[in-house]
Structures are given as C-alpha cells and as structure tokens.
Amino acid sequence: MIKNFVLDTNVLIHDPASIFSFGDNNVILPITVIEELDGLKKFHDERGKSARSASRRIDGLRKRGSLVKGVQSREGGTVKVLIGAGEKLPDSFASKADNTILSFALHLNKTEGGVVFISKDINMRIKAQVLGLETEDYETMKVNFSELYNGWRQIDVSAEMINKFYSDGVITPEGEFMENEYLIMKNSADPKQTALARFKKDKAVKLLQPKTMLWGVKPLNVQQTFAIESLLDDKIKLVAFIGIAGTGKTLLALAGGLSKVFDDNVYRKLLISRPVIAMGKDIGYLPGTKEEKLAPWMRAIYDNLEFLVSASGKGDMGGEDIESQVDWLFSSGKIEVEALTYIRGRSIPKQFMIVDEAQNLTPHELKTIVSRAGEDTKIVLTGDPYQIDNPYLDASSNGLTYIIERFKGQEVFSSMTFVKSERSPLARLAAELL
Structure with a gap:
C-alpha cells in the first residue's frame, strides 16, 4: 500500500536529501515547509546550508514537472507540495507554522488517508498522535546505539597464545574482529596475565606506542x-x-x-x-x-x-x-x-x-x-x-x-x-x- 509521508521542516534540515528516502511512496511537503526553508536559507550556518541544499533538490524536481500534481523521483516515489487550506485544529492549538503543517497533514489524512507524519521534533510527534495521525521519527540515518561498535573488546586466550604474542609480536586469535579494533587479551586460566593488541590485516599485533x-x-x-x-x-x-x-x-x-x-x-x-x-x-x-x-x-x-x-x-x-x-x-x-x-x-x-x-x-x-x-x-x-x-x-x-x-x-x-x-x-x- 502506497503511503503519504508528510515531512516536517526539521527533517529536511537534518537530511536535505530526505525527500528521496521513502522508496515508491508519496512524499508530501506542506507549503509551510517551503516557507520555513525560505526563512532559514539566509543563515550562514549549517541550518542555512541545509535549507539551501534541500531547496535546490526540490527545485530540481520542479524543473521536471508540477510539484502540485506530483513529480516522480528516481527512487520510484512521488514528491508533492501541498497547498490550499488545512484542517481546522482545536482551539487549544496556537496559530503558528508548526501547527499549520499539522493541519495540512490532518486534512490529507481525512481526504486521502495513509498519512504518516515524519518529524525530528518530539513534541510535534506527540501533537500529531493526539490529532489521530500515525507519526514517526526520521529513521534513515539512525543507528542502534545499544549495539554501537566500541573500538575495543576483551577476549580470553591461552597462556601459550600470550607467550607467543610477547615473543613474536603477532598472533592470529579466534573470532571475527574489525580492522584497527583493540584487544585486551587475558589468560583464561590466569586473568592476571594479559596483553594489549591491535587487530590489523587479520592478525593481532603489538601496539606501536605502548x-x-x-x-x-x-x-x-x-x-x-x-x-x-x-x-x-x-x-x-x-x-x-x-x-x-x-x-x-x-x-x-x-x-x-x-x-x-x-x-x-x-x-x-x-x-x-x-x-x-x-x-x-x-x-x-x-x-x-x-x-x-x-x-x-x-x-x-x-x-x-x-x-x-x-x-x-x-x-x-x-x-x-x-x-x-x-x-x-x-x-x-x-x-x-x-x-x-x-x-x-x-x-x-x-x-x-x-x-x-x-x-x-x-x-x-x-x-x-x-x-x-x-x-x-x-x-x-x-x-x-x-x-x-x-x-x-x-x-x-x-x-x-x-x-x-x-x-x-x-x-x-x-x-x-x-x-x-x-x-x-x-x-x-x-x-x-x-
């Protein structure tokens, strides 16, 4: 089923190429997002640079067709700019750009369905869910932090392996390791006997600068x-x-x-x-x-x-x-x-x-x-x-x-x-x- 991904402005600032990250689905940009990019482009910082970069990508699509009707991306999806009136929000929602973006997403969901609101802003995601919208963080550049590579690990080896390491300066430990991963090698029978190594070209070698x-x-x-x-x-x-x-x-x-x-x-x-x-x-x-x-x-x-x-x-x-x-x-x-x-x-x-x-x-x-x-x-x-x-x-x-x-x-x-x-x-x- 084709989904309508409505992007918040901060997603394009985080990743100016984000409009191409949703496969063969529809990517929807409320006109308010374009207005916010226009306001940010003047800054001489990374926000301004990202805003200008995102705008150039959108303009590249504009040259190929009508953004109101939708322009097909090379990834197979369609990118649209949404104009017109949004859905009326409850009176408790202040009149500001963020809420205007939400009103567009809400209106699209009522008329076409299948809307997923994408934002890097936690509170925007909360408000979107309160309004009944499916909402997600932008996940394309996320990593699993709990499994992030440490750069080092401790391994158990035999006393013979440690002795060989000290005499030869190199051994081939069992297991799979990353290039330039550091190793604390411990004698499995005597934890006090240790050696420090660096994994290079399929071998554990002595440190150059101990x-x-x-x-x-x-x-x-x-x-x-x-x-x-x-x-x-x-x-x-x-x-x-x-x-x-x-x-x-x-x-x-x-x-x-x-x-x-x-x-x-x-x-x-x-x-x-x-x-x-x-x-x-x-x-x-x-x-x-x-x-x-x-x-x-x-x-x-x-x-x-x-x-x-x-x-x-x-x-x-x-x-x-x-x-x-x-x-x-x-x-x-x-x-x-x-x-x-x-x-x-x-x-x-x-x-x-x-x-x-x-x-x-x-x-x-x-x-x-x-x-x-x-x-x-x-x-x-x-x-x-x-x-x-x-x-x-x-x-x-x-x-x-x-x-x-x-x-x-x-x-x-x-x-x-x-x-x-x-x-x-x-x-x-x-x-x-x-």
Whole structure:
C-alpha cells in the first residue's frame, strides 16, 4: 500500500536529501515547509546550508514537472507540495507554522488517508498522535546505539597464545574482529596475565606506542592507551572518541595534536572546533571580533591547553606564566580555533583537526566536515552521545555515532569508547548520577 509521508521542516534540515528516502511512496511537503526553508536559507550556518541544499533538490524536481500534481523521483516515489487550506485544529492549538503543517497533514489524512507524519521534533510527534495521525521519527540515518561498535573488546586466550604474542609480536586469535579494533587479551586460566593488541590485516599485533606520554599526559587506563595509539598512527586518518565527562577524550586529542604539530612536525597546523549549539549556531550577529565571539564558547579548550602546557613542562615558549605560553602557541600560527560555521567550504590540507562535542552535529553536517579533509589531514571527533544539546538529535541519530557505524572496519578509521572517568570522585559521581 502506497503511503503519504508528510515531512516536517526539521527533517529536511537534518537530511536535505530526505525527500528521496521513502522508496515508491508519496512524499508530501506542506507549503509551510517551503516557507520555513525560505526563512532559514539566509543563515550562514549549517541550518542555512541545509535549507539551501534541500531547496535546490526540490527545485530540481520542479524543473521536471508540477510539484502540485506530483513529480516522480528516481527512487520510484512521488514528491508533492501541498497547498490550499488545512484542517481546522482545536482551539487549544496556537496559530503558528508548526501547527499549520499539522493541519495540512490532518486534512490529507481525512481526504486521502495513509498519512504518516515524519518529524525530528518530539513534541510535534506527540501533537500529531493526539490529532489521530500515525507519526514517526526520521529513521534513515539512525543507528542502534545499544549495539554501537566500541573500538575495543576483551577476549580470553591461552597462556601459550600470550607467550607467543610477547615473543613474536603477532598472533592470529579466534573470532571475527574489525580492522584497527583493540584487544585486551587475558589468560583464561590466569586473568592476571594479559596483553594489549591491535587487530590489523587479520592478525593481532603489538601496539606501536605502548604507554607513551603526550605533553605530560600519561594514559591512566587501557582505553586511553589505545586512544594514544590511534592518535599517533599517521595511517589512521579519522578517529572517533566517545565517553562521558572526565574520561580524557578531549585532553588526549589535544595532546596528540600538539605532539604531532609541534614535536613531530607531521602536520602544519592544529585546527580545533566545536558546534555552536549553545550560542544559537549563527554567531555572526554577536558583537566583537571573531576571536571575542569564540572566547567563551572555547573556554574549555583553552583550559585544557593551559593544563597541557603546565603538565608538559614546556617552559621555553615565550613567557613565564602559563597564559603567556598558551598565547605563544597561538601566535606561532600553528594552532587555530575556529567555529564550524567558518570551516564550511574550506579545504583542510595537512592539518590535525579536532571536532569537539561532535554529538551535536547531524550526520549530514559531519559528512560535510569529513569530506573537506585535504591531503594528509587527520580528523579526531570527540563527544558524549548522552549529552546532546541539539533538540532534534539523540544518541542514535547524531553524526558521531553515525560516522562510527559507517566507518567501522575501515583501514583509515579507529574508534574508542572510554568507560572510566579519571576526574575526582565527586566529578565522576556527578557524571554518572546527574
């Protein structure tokens, strides 16, 4: 049975190509959705970019036929723009664009039936169901978070296997593993006998960088040890770190970047960025220079840099106090802190790029960032899928988990899920309980 999928505006912002994701069914866009896209297209942020991208796709269909009558997509479905009057809603529903979209969906359901209302907005889905509509989240880019690839696992092996691993540096363990998956191998008869390995080309091999200290930071657990291995291996071009506050994911990423840029000179610049969700995304209207606008938003990054400069003992950086030394890092031209808004459209060659709080990005946004990586660039994504500020994302639909699911097993990719907070007992409890 052919269904009528009515899309909310936020679905097209989440995935501008979403109109092509419903097979041979009808995709319905209330004219209010077009109006909202028109209002969003002016913004110089990812919302504006997505709105313009969605509009271009709709315009491409317009050139092939009447959107009011319906234009067939290459996927076999039909895309229509719905105009006219919607169904009258109960008086308790305010007069606003969201409810106008619902009124169109309700009217279509009464006249044609088979309507499924698709929205990334929880409250819109609630209201749709209250009105008697079948409603769903946009599932196309979702992953099963409970089964998300961890990047590491613990396996039981024999004492002979561990001894052989230490003598030869390589073994072939039983089971199926991902490329660049990290292994904690334990003697099944004596759990105290262990070995750490990385799975490469069908074999478990020794770590290249065991217990390496980066800018004064020493790994405090096995996940941090594995993370350092991924940061220092230049053949790994994309790294993803997941963990709650205090697990060290951002600190280690910064330490790895500083080491590769300032110590090894592998990359010409360390580029650090975060989504600007908390600042309303488009920072162009805020007063001050770009640096002044970014300062409060990047404070956590500066705090980590101050810690690393202090812990590393690198005191020859043009100043006696820590703040002066951090200023020297930036004045060297080898560190750049940038809003993702300004990175869009740039090519990023030979840089070590860190995207912090990546769980607040959509799959489409992260795809845009990763696809901008130039020759010899490494990208490190960090985030906590349990702490999402974007109202239209959750642990299963954000860009960070999507990237991990899509890239797992690739030779250029490594992922690590941190399980232990290394902050104070109080901070650790706060992260777990609050």
